[in-house]
Structure formats: structure tokens, C-alpha cells
Amino acid sequence: MGELDHEVDAPRGATSREWEVFCREASADPLTHVGSVSAPSADIAREQATRLFAHAAEALWLCPADETVRVQDESLALDPDSDGADATMDEQAMHDETLRGEAE
Amino acid sequence: MISVSKLLTDLDAEGDGLRYDAAEESTKAQIRDEKQRRPVVVWNVTKQCNLYCDHCYAAADTDIADGELTTAEGKALLDDLADYGAPVILFSGGEPLVRQDLEELVAYADEVGVRPVLSTNGTLITEERAASLKAAGLKYAGISVDGLPERNDDFRGMEGAFDGAVQGIQNCLDAGLKTGLRYTITERNAPDLEGVVDLLTDVGVDRFCFYHLDYGGRGTEIVDADLTPVERREAVERVCDMTREYHDRGEEIETLLVGNYADAAYLVEYAREHMGEAQARRVYEYLRVNGGDPTGERVADVDYQGNVHLTQFWQGYSLGNVRDRPFGDIWEDESNPLLGALREREDRLTGKCADCRYSDVCRGGSRLRALTVEDDLFAPDPQCYLDDDEIRGPEPFAGGDATSPAD
Numbered sequence: 001m002g003e004l005d006h007e008v009d010a011p012r013g014a015t016s017r018e019w020e021v022f023c024r025e026a027s028a029d030p031l032t033h034v035g036s037v038s039a040p041s042a043d044i045a046r047e048q049a050t051r052l053f054a055h056a057a058e059a060l061w062l063c064p065a066d067e068t069v070r071v072q073d074e075s076l077a078l079d080p081d082s083d084g085a086d087a088t089m090d091e092q093a094m095h096d097e098t099l100r101g102e103a104e
Numbered sequence: 105m106i107s108v109s110k111l112l113t114d115l116d117a118e119g120d121g122l123r124y125d126a127a128e129e130s131t132k133a134q135i136r137d138e139k140q141r142r143p144v145v146v147w148n149v150t151k152q153c154n155l156y157c158d159h160c161y162a163a164a165d166t167d168i169a170d171g172e173l174t175t176a177e178g179k180a181l182l183d184d185l186a187d188y189g190a191p192v193i194l195f196s197g198g199e200p201l202v203r204q205d206l207e208e209l210v211a212y213a214d215e216v217g218v219r220p221v222l223s224t225n226g227t228l229i230t231e232e233r234a235a236s237l238k239a240a241g242l243k244y245a246g247i248s249v250d251g252l253p254e255r256n257d258d259f260r261g262m263e264g265a266f267d268g269a270v271q272g273i274q275n276c277l278d279a280g281l282k283t284g285l286r287y288t289i290t291e292r293n294a295p296d297l298e299g300v301v302d303l304l305t306d307v308g309v310d311r312f313c314f315y316h317l318d319y320g321g322r323g324t325e326i327v328d329a330d331l332t333p334v335e336r337r338e339a340v341e342r343v344c345d346m347t348r349e350y351h352d353r354g355e356e357i358e359t360l361l362v363g364n365y366a367d368a369a370y371l372v373e374y375a376r377e378h379m380g381e382a383q384a385r386r387v388y389e390y391l392r393v394n395g396g397d398p399t400g401e402r403v404a405d406v407d408y409q410g411n412v413h414l415t416q417f418w419q420g421y422s423l424g425n426v427r428d429r430p431f432g433d434i435w436e437d438e439s440n441p442l443l444g445a446l447r448e449r450e451d452r453l454t455g456k457c458a459d460c461r462y463s464d465v466c467r468g469g470s471r472l473r474a475l476t477v478e479d480d481l482f483a484p485d486p487q488c489y490l491d492d493d494e495i496r497g498p499e500p501f502a503g504g505d506a507t508s509p510a511d
């Protein structure tokens with residue numbers, strides 16, 4: 001199998017903390033990763049995940065995404081050499097460009 | 105996405121390969137094909153935006169956010185999407201034009217065979233950028249305007265945003281880009297609808313997409329500012345009336361309704377009332393093939409950090425991240441019971457949707473709104489505005505009746 005030498009450490013939460021969700025449909029089944037929910041606290045994360053998975057799950061586990069170490073084979077990475085360079089305008093440039101078409 | 109203009113003004117007995125005398129089998133085949141179709145993928149290339157709109161589902165901000173996919177990662181994502189067979193990539197945001205590599209990404213999507221289209225607030229589209237986007241291979245720009253000038257600017261948190269958007273539209277049209285309007289209907293701007301269409305028709309726009317508000321992002325704060333069911337019905341009726349009036353005057357405009365599949369049911373009722381039984385049947389059959397609410401099936405979203413969502417509005421839950429595995433693997437993984445349930449939702453809908461005769465063309469509407477308002481994934485869409493007597497009873501035109509009066 002792979003070397004598991006690539007760590008995916010990019011942030012996962014957009015507006016608040018992100019929580020990885022694992023669910024087991026029946027006690028003989030494996031615990032399966034079923035995505036993540038955004039929530040400011042464990043209690044709210046639990047509520048969110050319950051609303052989404054209660055119809056199918058017998059058990060739910062939640063884990064903060066920022067406490068989860070994700071390592072994988074490098075071949076799976078979107079771009080292993082990515083240095084996180086930002087392609088987005090800085091705030092000043094953005095404001096300077098806004099409505100520029102209007103000034104003509 | 106429901107094309108009102110197509111259903112109410114173009115669809116005739118010969119149209120769209122659908123004939124109802126021999127329809128049942130071919131309709132079934134088309135529905136099957138439709139279900140197997142790969143999703144249109146919305147990619148929020150950035151969370152950053154130069155405006156601050158009340159209803160923003162992406163909760164966009166003026167600051168650069170952490171973890172944006174880089175140019176190289178974006179291209180790798182586009183490769184994945186091309187491999188998986190995604191037909192269309194909708195560049196969205198935040199405001200996608202704040203990304204200076206947008207043209208490069210658009211060109212790359214075009215090169216690998218995923219049709220690049222754009223959703224923007226228009227205020228950053230200078231002549232140069234319209235020309236460079238066109239040259240990069242962009243196929244369509246949808247520009248958001250949410251009301252006549254004063255109302256739009258108020259909503260968007262910037263004076264001059266309306267004029268800026270119109271200038272952006274003009275620049276796109278001058279560059280030869282197909283350009284349309286995006287209009288999110290709320291209680292505040294519903295009265296402006298016809299005025300905005302009239303104004304933009306003069307500028308040269310001929311495609312108008314009306315969005316119902318979904319309850320994600322900042323949208324949840326304005327659930328109260330949404331239309332009531334009665335107001336919504338009126339607004340949709342006005343879109344239908346307006347479309348036919350333009351058509352009758354010989355001016356062809358394309359009008360679409362997005363985000364609430366109760367509209368599909370309503371359109372059948374509207375056609376029956378105003379255009380007769382035969383047209384209502386054509387509308388119904390067309391919409392049945394169209395397949396109802398596409399969440400988790402024919403539409404997908406990848407956010408700026410690579411998280412995959414069920415729709416662009418459903419940002420609070422992610423299926424997985426494209427930095428961990430390819431998009432197609434995430435989307436096909438039905439070991440996730442939520443994906444499976446959404447794809448078989450007909451069996452799970454409750455309340456009035458469970459035995460609604462239009463559930464084939466609607467599928468219960470927005471699951472996100474049901475979840476947000478009712479706390480129940482399979483409750484009826486709170487935005488449904490159909491009357492009880494319209495949704496009760498046997499399936500309309502059931503059984504593929506061989507003697508359509510149209511033939």
C-alpha cells in the first residue's frame with residue numbers, strides 16, 4: 001500500500017469549526033466517515049449531525065477536523081507541491097477595481 | 105432550473121422529442137438517462153467578496169480566507185471533474201473576479217472539456233476583464249441584480265452597485281459574451297421584478313433567472329424577509345404572465361425559475377388554467393423528465409477550501425474534501441447514508457409531500473429549507489405554495505393515456 005507520507009493540513013471549516021462525522025448503521029457494521037458539519041461547539045455539531053443521520057445511524061462519532069490528522073499517499077493529493085500561494089486580490093486592489101468600469 | 109419561457113411559449117406537440125401518444129417508454133428512458141447524468145458543479149473559487157449582500161449563502165467577507173485552493177490545485181480539480189464527466193463548472197464565490205487567475209482557470213476548464221460559466225455581481229467586470237474572460241473561453245456570465253437601483257444597492261451594501269452591475273453586463277455583451285440576469289426574489293424586491301426586466305431588456309439582456317431564497321449562509325437570518333406562500337405564488341404568476349406578454353409582443357426573452365420545484369407543479373396548474381389541458385400535459389411530461397429538485401444528484405458544490413456540498417446553499421454540511429480524494433469518488437460514495445437517502449427521497453418524504461400528486465415533478469422541493477425550518481430532512485418544503493386541492497388526488501395525466509387531445 002501507499003507510503004502515507006502526505007499530510008493534508010489545509011483548513012476545513014468555512015465559517016466555524018468543522019467536525020468530522022462518523023456513523024455506524026448497525027452494530028455489526030463498520031464505523032464510516034460520512035463527511036463533516038460546521039458548528040461552533042460540540043453540542044451544536046452533535047445536533048447538526050443527528051438531524052442529518054439519525055434516520056440511518058445507530059451510533060455517531062464526532063471529532064474536530066482541526067484535531068484530526070489526515071495522512072495519505074501522495075498520489076492522491078490534489079497538488080502535493082502546492083505552496084498555498086494566494087491567487088486572490090488583496091483588499092485594496094479589490095476596492096480599487098470595484099466599479100472601475102463606471103468611471104469611463 | 106425550470107424554463108418558464110420554454111414551457112409556456114415554445115413547447116409544442118413536436119417539441120423536444122416528446123410525443124405523448126407513444127410516450128411512456130421513451131419518457132421512462134429519458135428519466136433514467138437524466139438520473140445518471142453527472143452533476144453541474146458550482147465552485148466557490150474564493151470566499152472573498154467586494155460587496156456585502158444580505159442574503160449571501162457563502163457568508164462571504166472582504167478578507168482573504170484561509171485555505172483557498174491554489175491555481176495548481178484548481179486545475180487538478182478541473183482535471184478530476186473532467187475525468188468524472190461533469191458537464192459544466194459554474195465559477196462562483198464570494199466574488200470570483202477577485203481571483204486574478206480566474207481567466208487561467210476558465211481557459212483550463214474549457215481545454216479539458218468542462219463548460220465554463222460564471223456567476224458574479226458584475227461590479228468588477230471592466231471592458232478588459234470581459235474581453236479576457238471571453239478570450240479564455242467563458243461561455244456564459246450570470247450577473248446578479250436584486251432590484252431597481254436603490255433597493256439593489258441597499259441589499260448589496262454598496263451605493264452604485266446597480267450601475268456597476270449594468271456596466272458589467274454591458275461590457276460582457278460588448279465582448280460578445282452570452283449574459284443573463286440572476287435575481288433572488290425576496291419580500292423586499294418582489295415589486296421590482298418587471299421593472300428590472302424592462303430596464304435590462306433595453307440594455308440587451310434576454311435571459312432572466314429568478315432564484316427563490318434558500319436558507320443557508322446569511323440567508324438564514326432573513327428567513328423572515330422571505331415571501332409568504334401567497335406572495336410567492338403571485339410573484340411566480342407575474343413571471344409567467346410577463347414571459348407570455350413579451351412573447352405576444354414578438355420580443356423573445358428567456359425566463360427561468362430556480363430553487364423551488366413547487367414551481368413545477370404550479371406551472372402545470374398555470375398552463376391548465378391559461379392555455380388548456382393539452383399544453384398542461386406537455387408541461388407536465390417535460391417537467392417529469394426534468395426530474396424535480398436536483399440536490400445531491402444533478403448539482404454539486406465545491407467550496408473555496410475544497411469541501412464538497414450537496415448544493416451551493418448547503419454549506420453547513422460537507423460530504424468530503426477534494427484534497428483527500430477525487431470529486432467523483434466522494435460523489436459516488438453511497439456508503440454515506442445521507443446521499444443514498446436523498447437520491448431515494450421519494451420514499452421518505454412526509455406530510456403533504458408524501459401523497460402530493462406533483463411529487464414526480466417536485467420531489468418535495470428544498471431539503472435544506474425543510475431542515476432549516478422544520479428540523480426534519482424529509483418534511484415538506486416550507487416554501488410550497490400550492491393549495492391543498494391542487495396537490496391532492498390522482499397523478500395528473502397518469503398512465504400515459506394514448507389519446508392526448510394535442511395529437
Ligand code: SF4
Nearest residue numbers: 457460466468469488
Ligand atoms: S406538496 Fe411537496 S411535493 Fe407537492 S408541490 Fe408542495 S413541496 Fe412539492
